[in-house]
Amino acid sequence: MEDMELKNIWKEYDRRIEESKILNMQSWALNIKTYEYLQTQKAKSGLNALSGFKKWMIFAGILFIAFLVLLIIKSLKFQNIYFIGSLSSIVIFNILAIIFYLRHIVLIHEIDNTESLVEVQEKIVKLQTSTLRITKILFLQTPFYSTFFWSRAMITGNPTAFFFIAVPVTLFFAALSIWLYRNINYHNAGKRWFRILFSSKEWTSIIKAVNFLKEIEEFKKEAV
Amino acid sequence: MQTDQEEFLRLIEENKRIIFKICNSYCYNKNDHDDLAQEIVCQLWKSCGKFDTEYKFSTWMYRIALNTAISFYRKEKKSAPTVPLTEHLLHVEDNDGGTGILEAKINSLHQFINELKALDRALMILYLEEKNYSEIAEILGITETNVATKISRIKEKLKQKFLTINY
Numbered sequence: 001m002e003d004m005e006l007k008n009i010w011k012e013y014d015r016r017i018e019e020s021k022i023l024n025m026q027s028w029a030l031n032i033k034t035y036e037y038l039q040t041q042k043a044k045s046g047l048n049a050l051s052g053f054k055k056w057m058i059f060a061g062i063l064f065i066a067f068l069v070l071l072i073i074k075s076l077k078f079q080n081i082y083f084i085g086s087l088s089s090i091v092i093f094n095i096l097a098i099i100f101y102l103r104h105i106v107l108i109h110e111i112d113n114t115e116s117l118v119e120v121q122e123k124i125v126k127l128q129t130s131t132l133r134i135t136k137i138l139f140l141q142t143p144f145y146s147t148f149f150w151s152r153a154m155i156t157g158n159p160t161a162f163f164f165i166a167v168p169v170t171l172f173f174a175a176l177s178i179w180l181y182r183n184i185n186y187h188n189a190g191k192r193w194f195r196i197l198f199s200s201k202e203w204t205s206i207i208k209a210v211n212f213l214k215e216i217e218e219f220k221k222e223a224v
Numbered sequence: 225m226q227t228d229q230e231e232f233l234r235l236i237e238e239n240k241r242i243i244f245k246i247c248n249s250y251c252y253n254k255n256d257h258d259d260l261a262q263e264i265v266c267q268l269w270k271s272c273g274k275f276d277t278e279y280k281f282s283t284w285m286y287r288i289a290l291n292t293a294i295s296f297y298r299k300e301k302k303s304a305p306t307v308p309l310t311e312h313l314l315h316v317e318d319n320d321g322g323t324g325i326l327e328a329k330i331n332s333l334h335q336f337i338n339e340l341k342a343l344d345r346a347l348m349i350l351y352l353e354e355k356n357y358s359e360i361a362e363i364l365g366i367t368e369t370n371v372a373t374k375i376s377r378i379k380e381k382l383k384q385k386f387l388t389i390n391y
Binding site: 003006007009010012013014016017018112113114115116117118119120121124208212215216219220221222 | 241245267271275284288295329333334342343362370374383
């Protein structure tokens with residue numbers, strides 16, 4: 001089969017589309033008045049849905065931070081230093097996550113379909129996999145949930161329990177969160193612990209996005 | 225505004241076969257096909273203000289249509305079609321005796337294209353639409369050399385597949 005034959009088959013296909021009059025039956029091309037209605041419909045799917053999810057996470061995050069700040073203000077005494085320190089650290093990690101979510105929303109709105117296919121698809125996929133980055137930042141706050149009940153009285157009153165139970169538990173969570181921070185990335189997306197950690201739906205969409213990202217990388221490579 | 229709409233509809237009218245072919249290449253069923261076509265038209269309308277006269281209209285249109293189709297395909301990706309994609313348009317009677325073979329070849333070409341990865345599929349559509357390598361490179365965002373090499377490899381695969389079929 002020659003090159004021309006491939007193109008001729010395609011031309012014949014084109015001719016038949018015209019000949020079959022099927023396009024005359026297509027209301028989509030002529031129905032511009034439904035544009036606004038469709039925009040509302042589309043807001044429920046795709047990138048807009050991703051943006052909606054991130055907006056919801058920002059809202060929930062702000063409420064959580066407000067609650068923690070209120071607790072901190074109510075407990076402003078020197079003897080509550082561990083409690084205040086722990087909550088402040090948690091607040092910092094949540095503020096970081098919100099900043100990331102805000103940045104993602106800006107990026108979603110910057111996606112421009114008039115750019116090249118590789119650029120646009122790469123941006124979309126990277127946004128989808130960015131959930132991983134936020135998740136691993138949020139994992140870093142875990143050890144602070146085990147320190148907020150620490151107090152001077154606990155350390156001096158029962159040092160054995162403190163040093164042999166409370167500290168090791170915190171160290172364990174610290175080590176675990178650092179390990180997760182370092183290992184939650186798309187290279188490990190196929191591993192069992194990763195699949196257990198993320199729900200099947202999240203995992204499926206992340207795996208799909210990761211695979212497509214690899215496909216884009218492959219496509220960009222100069223073929224030898 | 226009315227003039228803008230009229231001009232836009234004229235351009236869509238002129239290019240509707242391209243939109244139709246892109247939809248057929250990225251959709252497995254009729255309902256998805258119509259949804260995607262509508263989505264492409266919406267995206268084109270929405271991007272009207274961003275049209276840069278520095279580029280050719282076709283480059284702009286292909287970028288939007290293919291980006292929309294690939295995003296749609298990734299979102300809606302389902303199992304392979306059970307009926308030929310062109311079934312609904314190739315029922316037209318033709319007195320030409322060779323029509324059966326030609327129809328089978330069109331369906332085969334379609335099937336082969338649909339087996340390609342999303343970006344390779346876009347590349348092949350542009351090649352078959354007789355876009356030059358420079359425009360294909362611009363639409364896809366890769367180099368002309370890369371376009372040439374990839375096209376040559378995909379064509380070779382297509383030819384091999386055609387050879388395995390007896391018409």
